Amino acid sequence: MKKLTAVFLAALMLMLSLSLGASAADTGSEGKYIIRNPYSDVDWDTWQAYKVQLHCQTNASDGFQPVKDFVQECYDLGYNAVAITDHGTINRGWTEKPQLVPIIRLIKYERTQLSEIIPLTEEEYAAYANGTAKTTNGEARTGGMIDIPQGIELNAATPKADCHLTGYYCDYGQGLIGVYGDYETPSAGVKAAGGISMLSHVGEYVYTDKDSADHVGQPIDEYYVNKFARLFIDNAGSSVGMGVNSATDAHTRCDRILYDQILKKTIPNGVVPWAFTFSDSHSESSANDAYTIHYMPELTTAAVRTSMENGTLFGVSHYSNGYELNGWKEMPEYDDSMCDDVDWRSNDTPVVTRVTVDDENATISVEGKNYKQITWVVDGNAVLRGGTEETPLADALTFDVNKYSPEYFVRFYLVGDEGICYSQPFVIDREGVEREPVEVPQTNDISTKLRKLVTVVDTLFFKANIFVKLFKLIVLGYWDGFC
Numbered sequence: 001m002k003k004l005t006a007v008f009l010a011a012l013m014l015m016l017s018l019s020l021g022a023s024a025a026d027t028g029s030e031g032k033y034i035i036r037n038p039y040s041d042v043d044w045d046t047w048q049a050y051k052v053q054l055h056c057q058t059n060a061s062d063g064f065q066p067v068k069d070f071v072q073e074c075y076d077l078g079y080n081a082v083a084i085t086d087h088g089t090i091n092r093g094w095t096e097k098p099q100l101v102p103i104i105r106l107i108k109y110e111r112t113q114l115s116e117i118i119p120l121t122e123e124e125y126a127a128y129a130n131g132t133a134k135t136t137n138g139e140a141r142t143g144g145m146i147d148i149p150q151g152i153e154l155n156a157a158t159p160k161a162d163c164h165l166t167g168y169y170c171d172y173g174q175g176l177i178g179v180y181g182d183y184e185t186p187s188a189g190v191k192a193a194g195g196i197s198m199l200s201h202v203g204e205y206v207y208t209d210k211d212s213a214d215h216v217g218q219p220i221d222e223y224y225v226n227k228f229a230r231l232f233i234d235n236a237g238s239s240v241g242m243g244v245n246s247a248t249d250a251h252t253r254c255d256r257i258l259y260d261q262i263l264k265k266t267i268p269n270g271v272v273p274w275a276f277t278f279s280d281s282h283s284e285s286s287a288n289d290a291y292t293i294h295y296m297p298e299l300t301t302a303a304v305r306t307s308m309e310n311g312t313l314f315g316v317s318h319y320s321n322g323y324e325l326n327g328w329k330e331m332p333e334y335d336d337s338m339c340d341d342v343d344w345r346s347n348d349t350p351v352v353t354r355v356t357v358d359d360e361n362a363t364i365s366v367e368g369k370n371y372k373q374i375t376w377v378v379d380g381n382a383v384l385r386g387g388t389e390e391t392p393l394a395d396a397l398t399f400d401v402n403k404y405s406p407e408y409f410v411r412f413y414l415v416g417d418e419g420i421c422y423s424q425p426f427v428i429d430r431e432g433v434e435r436e437p438v439e440v441p442q443t444n445d446i447s448t449k450l451r452k453l454v455t456v457v458d459t460l461f462f463k464a465n466i467f468v469k470l471f472k473l474i475v476l477g478y479w480d481g482f483c
Contacts, residue, residue, distance in 0.1 A: 031431030033362040033401045035410075037355070038274075038311040038424040042295045044354045050080040050294045051347070052304065052313075055166050055200060055243070055278035056287065057153070059115050060098045061086035062108035064283045066118035067094055075128055075145050076135045077288045078347055081304050083148035085166045088156030090174045094120045094128075094147050101175050104156055111282060148304055150195065154186040155179070162204040163447075169305055170195025181205065181447035187231055191238035196308060198276055199228065199242035203252045220258040227443040228258070229265035232273045240308050241274035244422060245317040247281075247289050253321040256422075260380030267408050267427055268438045274308070275411075275422050277315030288345055290317035293352075293421075315422040316349045320415070350414035350421035357426070362401040364410065364426060371414035371421070378406045387415075401428060 057063035058070050065073065067084065071094055074082045084091040088101045097117050105112045120128070127133035131144035150170055155163045155178030163181055167173055170193035173186060183199065190197040206224050207215060232239050244259050246252045259275055266273060277290040294313040296303040307313050350371035357364055366374060373387035376399050383404050386396020401410065409425040429435065 031433060033406075034429040034431055035357050035359065035362060035364065035401060036427040036429065037357040037364075038272075038426065039295070039355045040357070041310065042312050042355075043297070044295075047295045047297050048299070049351065049353075050296055050299055050304075051078055052081045052083075052148075052292045052294050053079050053279060053281075053287070054083050054148070054151075054168075054198065054276060054292060054308075055085050055153070055246070056082065056281040057086050058084055058117075059105075059112045060084075060100060060117055061089050061104050061153070061156070062111050062282060064111050066116065068118040068120055068124075070284075070287070071120060071128060071145075072136060073284050073287050075133060075141070076137075077345065078141065079145050079291070080143055080299055081146050081148055081294075081301075083151035083166070083168060085151040085153040087153045088173065088175055088177065089152060090171065091147070091149070091151045093125075093149070095122055095125050099174055101156065103177075107157060144299065146299060146301060146304075149301055153200070154190075154197070155182065161208070162201065164200040164204075165197050166200055167195050167197045168308075169301075179447055179450045182450065183228070183231055184234075184447070187235045187239045191235045196238050196240050196305065197235075198240055198308070199231075200278075201243050201246040201252050201255070201280060202228065202258060203255050206258065207251075207254070215254045218254070218257070220254065220261055223443060224258065225261045225265060226440055229262045229440045230442055232262065232266050233269050233271050233440060236271045237309070239273070241276050241311075243278060244275045244315060245277045245290055245320065245420070247279060247286060248319040249290075249317060249321045257380070260377070263425055264379065264408050265438060265440050267425075268435050269440065270437075272311070272425060272427060274311040274313070274424050275315050276313075277317050277422065289319060290315070292316065311424040313424070314352050316351070316419060318346075318349060318419040320420045346418050348417070349419040350416040352414065352421060352423065355423070363398050364401070364412075365398040366412060366414075366423075367397075368414055368421070370418060371416040373415040375413055375415070376404075377411045377413070378404045379408045 053074060058065055058067050063070065086098065087104045089098050092098055097119055105114055129144045129146055131141060135141055148168060150168060152167045152173050154165050154167050154173045154176065156176065158178035158180050161180065163178060163183060165183055165186060167186065167190040170190055172189045172193040172195060187197055206220060228242065242259060243252060244255045262273065277292055279286050279289040279291060281287040281289065292313045293316055294304065294307040296307050296312065348370050350368060352366060352368045354367040355364065372393070373385060374393065374396050375382050376384040376396065384396055384399065385391060387393040399410065399412070406428040409427050411425045412423045414421040
C-alpha cells in the first residue's frame with residue numbers, strides 16, 4: 001500500500017511539474033505585447049502640426065505654373081513647407097533658376113508651353129519664410145512657409161509607366177533619364193549622396209490598367225512585394241517610405257494593400273518604411289489634393305527631414321477611391337461617398353491631435369478632429385471600424401491590442417466629410433520573443449541591366465560630348481563640365 005501511495009504521489013508530482021513547465025513555456029512564448037509607437041518622441045502639448053507638400057511640379061518640368069505662381073498658391077493653401085520635385089530637375093532654391101532638362105519640358109509641351117521660368121527674389125522668399133507675405137486675397141496668415149531643399153522626381157521620362165520616386169537633401173539625379181522598373185539605382189544613388197528618398201504612386205507601375213477598380217481588395221503579386229521590400233531593406237535609413245495615396249487616389253487605391261504586404265517582410269528584418277501622401281500636383285487645382293501633417297518642435301528644413309526619417313507624421317488626402325484594404329469584405333461597408341464632392345481647398349480634413357500608448361495594458365488611444373469614422377488595421381486586415389451602426393465611434397477610439405493578436409503591426413485611419421487621414425504603423429512585438437528575419441529575395445529584373453546600358457550610353461554620347469556641352473552653354477546658358 002505504501003509503495004502504491006508513493007508511486008501515485010510521484011506520478012502526481014510529475015504531472016504537476018509538467019503542467020507548470022508547460023504553463024511557464026506558454027507564458028514565455030506569448031509574453032505581453034510591446035507596442036513600438038512611431039509618435040513616442042512627439043510632445044503633443046508643445047510640438048506643432050505643420051502642413052507639408054512633398055511632391056509637386058512647376059513649369060520647369062511638367063507643371064503649368066512657374067515657381068513664383070506655384071509658391072504663392074501653396075502659401076494661400078496654408079502650407080508650411082513645400083518640396084518642389086520637378087522631373088529630373090533638382091530644386092536649387094526658389095530664388096534660383098533650375099538647371100533645366102529640355103527634353104522633359106518638350107515632352108510635356110501642352111503643360112509647360114516652354115514658358116518663362118520665374119523664381120522668387122530674395123525679399124519675396126524671406127516674406128514667405130517668415131510669414132509676412134500676404135495671400136492672393138491680400139490677407140495675412142499665421143506662420144511662414146519654407147523650401148525643402150534639393151527636391152527632385154527621379155526616373156524621369158520612363159516609358160510605359162511612371163516608375164518614379166522623389167529625392168531630397170542631396171545633389172543626385174539631375175538630368176538622369178529613367179529606366180522602366182529601375183527603382184533600385186536611384187534609391188541607392190540618393191543614399192550614397194547622403195539624401196533621403198520616397199517611392200511615388202507605385203500603382204502606376206504595378207498595374208498597366210492603373211485606374212481600374214478591379215484590383216481593389218486583392219493582394220499584390222509577390223514579385224512587387226519582394227522588389228520594394230528588398231529596396232527598403234537595402235537602403236534602410238535613406239529610403240524612408242512610399243506613397244499610399246496620391247492626387248485623387250485613382251491609380252493608388254491599391255497601394256495601401258501593397259504597403260501592408262511590404263511591412264510584413266520588412267518588419268522582421270528591422271526596417272519600417274513610413275506611409276506618405278502627396279498631391280503630385282501639376283496644376284493649381286491639384287495642389288491641395290493630398291499632403292502630410294508633420295508633428296515637429298520647430299519649422300526648419302532639418303526638422304522636416306527628421307520627421308520624414310522617424311515617421312512623426314500623418315498622411316492626409318481629400319480623396320479615397322474604393323475600399324481601403326484586403327480585409328474590407330469582412331467589415332461593414334466603407335462609405336466612400338464621404339470623400340465625394342469635397343472642397344479641395346479646404347483644410348478641414350481629418351487630423352490626429354494626440355496618440356496615447358498604454359504599455360501596461362497594450363492599448364492605443366486616438367484623439368483628433370474633423371472625422372466620423374476610425375478604422376483599425378491589423379497585419380493588413382481591417383478588424384474594427386468605429387462610427388457605424390454596429391460600433392459607435394467612442395467604442396473604437398481606444399484599441400486593445402490583446403483582443404486581436406497582431407503578429408506584425410497595427411495602424412489606423414480616420415475618415416470625415418473632407419477626406420481621410422492615415423497613421424504610421426505601430427510595430428507589435430512580444431516580450432521575451434525575438435523576431436526571426438525573413439528571406440526577401442532580390443528580383444534581379446531586366447531594369448538593372450538596362451540601367452547599366454543607359455549609363456554607359458549617357459556617359460559616352462551625352463555627358464562627354466563637346467557638342468552637347470556647347471549647346472547647353474550657348475542655348476541654355478550653363479556649362480556643367482565633362483562629367
